[in-house]
Structures are given as structure tokens and as C-alpha cells.
Amino acid sequence: MMTPAEAAEPKVEPEAExxxxxxxxxxxDATSTEAICARILERHRDRVSVRKPHLATANLARIIEAxxxxxxxxxxxxxSLRDLARVSGLSMGGLYSYFDNKTTLLVMILTEVSExxxxxxxxxPAGLEADPAAHLRWLIETxxxxxxxxxxxxxxxxxxxxxxxxxxxxxxxxxxxxxxxIFADVLARGVAQGVFTIPDIDxxxxxxxxxxxxxxxKRAKYRKRGTPIHAxxxxxxxxxxxxxxxx
Amino acid sequence: MMTPAEAAEPKVEPEAExxxxxxxxxxxDATSTEAICARILERHRDRVSVRKPHLATANLARIIEAxxxxxxxxxxxxxSLRDLARVSGLSMGGLYSYFDNKTTLLVMILTEVSExxxxxxxxxPAGLEADPAAHLRWLIETxxxxxxxxxxxxxxxxxxxxxxxxxxxxxxxxxxxxxxxIFADVLARGVAQGVFTIPDIDxxxxxxxxxxxxxxxKRAKYRKRGTPIHAxxxxxxxxxxxxxxxx
DNA sequence: TGAAAAATCGAGCGAGCGCTCGAATTTTTT
DNA sequence: AAAAAATTCGAGCGCTCGCTCGATTTTTCA
Numbered sequence: 001m002m003t004p005a006e007a008a009e010p011k012v013e014p015e016a017e018x019x020x021x022x023x024x025x026x027x028x029d030a031t032s033t034e035a036i037c038a039r040i041l042e043r044h045r046d047r048v049s050v051r052k053p054h055l056a057t058a059n060l061a062r063i064i065e066a067x068x069x070x071x072x073x074x075x076x077x078x079x080s081l082r083d084l085a086r087v088s089g090l091s092m093g094g095l096y097s098y099f100d101n102k103t104t105l106l107v108m109i110l111t112e113v114s115e116x117x118x119x120x121x122x123x124x125p126a127g128l129e130a131d132p133a134a135h136l137r138w139l140i141e142t143x144x145x146x147x148x149x150x151x152x153x154x155x156x157x158x159x160x161x162x163x164x165x166x167x168x169x170x171x172x173x174x175x176x177x178x179x180x181x182i183f184a185d186v187l188a189r190g191v192a193q194g195v196f197t198i199p200d201i202d203x204x205x206x207x208x209x210x211x212x213x214x215x216x217x218k219r220a221k222y223r224k225r226g227t228p229i230h231a232x233x234x235x236x237x238x239x240x241x242x243x244x245x246x247x
Numbered sequence: 248m249m250t251p252a253e254a255a256e257p258k259v260e261p262e263a264e265x266x267x268x269x270x271x272x273x274x275x276d277a278t279s280t281e282a283i284c285a286r287i288l289e290r291h292r293d294r295v296s297v298r299k300p301h302l303a304t305a306n307l308a309r310i311i312e313a314x315x316x317x318x319x320x321x322x323x324x325x326x327s328l329r330d331l332a333r334v335s336g337l338s339m340g341g342l343y344s345y346f347d348n349k350t351t352l353l354v355m356i357l358t359e360v361s362e363x364x365x366x367x368x369x370x371x372p373a374g375l376e377a378d379p380a381a382h383l384r385w386l387i388e389t390x391x392x393x394x395x396x397x398x399x400x401x402x403x404x405x406x407x408x409x410x411x412x413x414x415x416x417x418x419x420x421x422x423x424x425x426x427x428x429i430f431a432d433v434l435a436r437g438v439a440q441g442v443f444t445i446p447d448i449d450x451x452x453x454x455x456x457x458x459x460x461x462x463x464x465k466r467a468k469y470r471k472r473g474t475p476i477h478a479x480x481x482x483x484x485x486x487x488x489x490x491x492x493x494x
Numbered sequence: 495t496g497a498a499a500a501a502t503c504g505a506g507c508g509a510g511c512g513c514t515c516g517a518a519t520t521t522t523t524t
Numbered sequence: 525a526a527a528a529a530a531t532t533c534g535a536g537c538g539c540t541c542g543c544t545c546g547a548t549t550t551t552t553c554a
Contacts, residue, residue: 050531052521075322075410081512091533093514102512159406163322176468203474203482210457210464217457221423227450235450243490297501299551328542338503340544349542500551504544511540521530 026120031149037061040112047104049097060098062088064109068152076106076160106160107168113150113157114175120146121182132190133241139183140212140240141233147216148229154216180205187244196244204244211236273367278396284308287359294351296344307345309335311356315399323353323407353407354415360397360404361422367393368429379437380488386430387459387487388480394463395476401463427452434491443491451491458483 029035037060041048050056066088070079081102085092099105121139128135147154161172184205190196198204215222215232222232276282284307288295297303313334317326328349332339346352368386375382394401408419431452437443445451462469462479469479 052530055531073409075324077322078324078410080510082510085534092512093534094532096513097531159409162320162406163325173468199485200478200482202472203478204486206468207458207461207482207486210461211454214454214457221420221453225449231447231450235447235454238446239451239454239490242492243486245489299500302501327540329540332504339542340504341502343543344501495554497554498552500549502549503547505546507542507544509541512538514537515533515535517533519530519532521528523528524526 026123027145027149030116030120031146033061033065034058036112036116036150036153037064039115040064040108043111044099044104044108047098047100056098059088059090059094063090063095063098063105067105067109068156071156071160072152075163076156077163103165106164109153110157110161110164110168110172113153114172116150117143117146118175118178121179129189132186132193133195135186136183136190136240137237139186140208140237143179143212144215144229144233144236147212151216151219154213155219158213158217176209180209183208190244190246195246197246198244208240211240273370274392274396277363277367278393280308280312281305283359283363283397283400284311286362287311287355290358291346291351291355294345294347303345306335306337306341310337310342310345310352314352314356315403318403318407319399322410323403324410350412353411356400357404357408357411357415357419360400361419363397364390364393365422365425368426376436379433379440380442382433383430383437383487384484386433387455387484390426390459391462391476391480391483394459398463398466401460402466405460405464423456427456430455437491437493442493444493445491455487458487 034057038053038057041053041056041060048056048060050059063084066084067076067079070083070087081092081095085095088095099108120142124135124138124142128138157172161169164172180202184201187196187198187201187205191198191201215229281304285300285304288300288303288307295303295307297306310331313331314323314326317330317334328339328342332342335342346355367389371382371385371389375385404419408416411419427449431448434443434445434448434452438445438448462476
């Protein structure tokens with residue numbers, strides 16, 4: 001009936017990538033743990049006491065990689081700082097050069113995920129707004145590929161949101177709505193142009209969202225079934241396009 | 248980007264129920280906390296030391312109600328037995344008359360949710376198998392209404408599955424697949440009768456699932472938007488039916 | 495009504511938690 | 525090569541955790 005869980009078991013098998021994958025290079029460059037941690041560092045420069053950026057980025061990456069690894073089997077609250085020190089290779093005290101308390105570490109990860117989604121989805125290739133059907137396809141594929149590239153991050157943010165401090169939770173909610181608005185805009189433009197037929201645009205945008213999220217929330221299930229990412233993307237696009245097809 | 252969270256804020260406003268709601272009386276009778284706890288008790292008679300069934304059911308209900316209430320803002324692991332004693336009105340020691348350790352309590356809740364879904368969805372009105380379109384509509388509506396009636400239970404099972412012991416996790420995964428199979432069967436029968444056109448039945452069944460789950464996972468969002476349950480059900484049915492409509 | 499049985503209680507136990515801080519080590523500067 | 529600065533270290537602090545168990549209260553029934 002439910003259960004996402006244990007999403008990140010074996011290692012990702014590098015799939016033969018179609019050449020025309022959207023934002024291909026961007027996704028690969030911008031979603032490495034190192035690259036993300038460099039951005040986190042920039043956003044939280046004041047909280048991190050280590051001055052050398054290269055060193056700080058590398059260690060923060062090791063810490064966060066340890067969090068994401070351990071969080072596949074335990075909630076964030078269950079992960080002790082001793083576990084974290086052991087898995088990341090730093091000492092207890094060393095950890096506290098990178099955050100002032102455990103909750104800050106949680107917030108660092110959440111905010112980075114939110115910001116990344118927004119930035120990537122708003123960065124559609126020029127001219128795509130003119131073609132709502134193509135734009136929608138691009139949004140669906142890009143969203144799924146982004147969450148694939150940052151899968152442990154998204155699972156973490158999805159599952160741990162409840163435990164965030166109120167401010168961070170409000171921020172996450174707003175971020176969710178922002179994504180939905182991006183989809184609703186495209187749907188509205190398609191209806192205006194007569195290529196889509198949609199009785200309730202907001203509800204439809206809301207229904208597309210969980211179709212995209214299922215790929216990372218239930219990653220283990222699709223892996224077990226042997227569904228490759230391009231098949232999932234094609235399946236979602238086909239399902240959605242038929243559901244909103246114009247007359 | 249994500250965030251279910253804080254699903255269960257205000258109290259449920261009793262909605263004007265359409266008379267023909269499926270399993271209407273069953274859902275109301277079988278999904279009260281008392282009724283569910285009576286079933287849990289039966290399944291775990293050996294773990295509970297209190298002999299009088301009426302007493303045991305009432306206290307177990309208070310304990311589980313406390314868990315579900317507290318779990319809307321914290322993970323199960325964060326809920327201390329002292330919190331649980333305070334909110335449920337029992338003493339520390341009293342709690343241990345109803346389970347032998349904290350994990351057992353977790354497992355009790357999960358297994359009951361799994362069993363309930365299976366039992367309810369397999370209990371379609373007689374003759375419905377002959378009409379796949381009607382059967383599919385019944386499955387969608389019944390699933391959503393069941394998860395609405397037991398919303399905190401479903402959110403709990405969904406969010407805490409990761410922390411279950413391996414055996415319980417495997418059981419939950421199997422339960423998820425069983426539900427999907429029920430949907431896949433109906434889709435296959437519809438395709439055979441020529442009323443549905445579906446390129447990949449298993450993938451389609453897999454995509455319908457998150458549409459049903461979104462109602463309880465993101466309950467707060469739909470509440471904030473003022474989307475009533477019948478509108479959500481109608482929206483999902485319309486969306487799915489267009490996506491799989493026959494030629 | 496009184497004694498046996500059932501149910502409830504909560505202070506106390508060892509263990510593990512988040513976090514600190516002075517000492518030790520490494521890197522940079524002169 | 526020595527001094528200064530930056531970084532890393534981990535034992536130890538106070539605290540809360542899950543859980544126990546003998547004392548106490550409530551219920552049952554001859």
C-alpha cells in the first residue's frame with residue numbers, strides 16, 4: 001500500500017545516454033556532490049569555520065555523502081554524530097567546523113535541493129515557451145533526469161521534510177508550489193493555443209507532480225523491475241499527453 | 248520540490264457524503280481507531296499482557312492515537328516513550344503491557360495498514376469484474392476514500408517504512424506490489440475487452456498508484472487549496488480514463 | 495467482604511546522545 | 525627553521541533515551 005524506503009541500494013548503472021538528453025552537460029556538471037557542496041558552502045559561508053574553499057568543499061561533501069548514505073536505512077534523527085564521524089572519516093569535533101548543530105546540516109541539504117529544482121526547471125532552452133507540448137515534454141524529462149542525478153538528495157528532502165524547523169518547512173512547501181506553478185503555466189498556454197484540453201489546470205498540474213516524484217521515491221521498485229529511465233520518461237509523457245490531449 | 252509533511256493539521260471536516268459512496272458503511276465501521284485496534288489486538292494477542300479485551304482495545308487505541316498524533320511532526324524514532332505516556336494518559340510501565348518494545352509498536356501499525364488495504368480492495372461488489380471501466384472507477388474511489396478514512400495511518404506507514412526491520416519492510420513492499428497487481432488485472436481485462444488502450448499495463452498500474460497516494464501524502468496542500476475529496480476523486484478518474492481510453 | 499488476580503504505576507538503571515574545548519597536528523608565513 | 529595560524533582531534537559533560545521491576549491500586553469472585 002505504501003513504502004518508498006530503501007531507495008538507493010545498488011550503485012547506479014551508467015545508462016547509455018541518448019545524445020539529445022535535455023540539459024545533458026549541465027546536469028552532469030552541476031549535480032556532482034562536489035559541485036553541489038561548493039554551492040552549499042557559498043550559501044552558508046558564515047557557518048563554516050574552515051577557510052580554504054577546496055578543503056571545506058571536499059570535507060562537506062564527505063559529510064553529506066555520509067548523511068545521504070546512512071539515511072537510506074534510518075531517519076536523519078537516528079543518525080548519530082558518531083556514525084557520521086566514522087562514515088565520513090572526520091572526527092566528532094571536526095564535524096562542527098562545518099555546521100553549528102545537527103539541524104543546520106539538515107537545512108543545508110533541504111535548501112540546496114529546493115534551489116536546484118527551481119533553477120533547473122526555469123532554465124528551459126530559448127524559444128520553448130512558444131511550443132507548450134514540447135515545453136511540457138522538456139519539463140517532464142528534465143525533472144525526472146534531475147531527480148535521478150540527485151536521487152539521494154531528493155529522497156532525503158522528501159522523507160525528512162516533516163522534521164524540519166517551521167521556517168524551513170514553509171520554504172519547502174513554497175518550493176513545491178513553485179514547481180507546480182511552472183507546470184500550470186505551460187498547461188495554461190497549451191489550453192490557450194488549443195493544443196491541450198484540460199478541465200482543471202491546477203488539479204492537473206498537481207497530479208503530474210507525483211508521477212515525476214514516483215521515480216525517485218520508489219526507485220528500488222523500478223530498479224527491481226528493470227524499468228530504464230528513458231522508458232519511465234516516455235511512459236509518463238505518453239500518459240500525460242493522452243490525458244490532456246486537445247480535441 | 249517535494250515535501251509531504253504536516254499532513255494532519257486541522258480536524259477533518261465531515262463532508263456531505265454522496266449516498267452511493269462505495270463501501271460507505273464498511274469504511275465508516277471498519278476504520279474507526281477502536282475497530283482497527285481490536286483487529287491489531289487479535290493479531291498480536293500473545294504480545295499484550297492485558298487480558299480483558301475491551302480494556303486492552305481502548306488502551307491500545309489511546310497509545311496508537313498518540314503515536315499518530317505525535318508522528319505528524321516528528322519521526323517515530325523521535326517520539327519518546329515519555330511523550331507517548333503523557334499524551335496517551337498511561338504510565339511508562341503501562342505502555343509495556345501492550346508491546347514488548349518500541350519496534351513492535353511500529354510493526355503493529357504497519358501490518359494493520361497493509362492488511363486493511365488488501366482486504367478492502369479485494370472486496371469489490373459482485374459482478375463488477377464484468378465491467379472493467381466501472382471496476383477501475385470503484386478501485387480508484389475506494390482507495391482514496393479508504394486512505395482518507397485512515398489518513399494518519401497511511402501517512403505513518405508511508406513515511407516510516409524505511410525504519411522498519413527488514414522482514415516488515417519486505418512485507419510492506421509485497422503489499423505495495425499486490426495493490427498494483429489488482430489495478431493491473433483490471434487494466435488487462437479492459438484491454439482484452441477493447442475498452443482500454445494501454446501500451447504498457449504494468450507501468451500504467453504503477454503510475455496510477457502515486458495519483459492515489461498523493462491525496463494522503465500531501466493532504467495539507469489539498470486542504471489549503473480547498474479541494475474536496477469528491478473533486479479529487481473525479482479529477483483522478485477523468486485523468487486516468489482519458490489516458491487509457493480505447494480508440 | 496476479604497483475599498487472590500489483574501492492571502497500573504513511576505523512580506531508577508545503564509547506555510548512547512549532541513555538543514564542547516583544550517591539546518595535538520598540519521599548513522602557511524616569515 | 526622557527527613562529528604563527530589554521531585545522532583536526534576525541535575524551536568527557538550533562539542529559540535524555542528505552543526499558544525494568546517492586547510497590548501500589550483496582551477488579552474479580554468465592
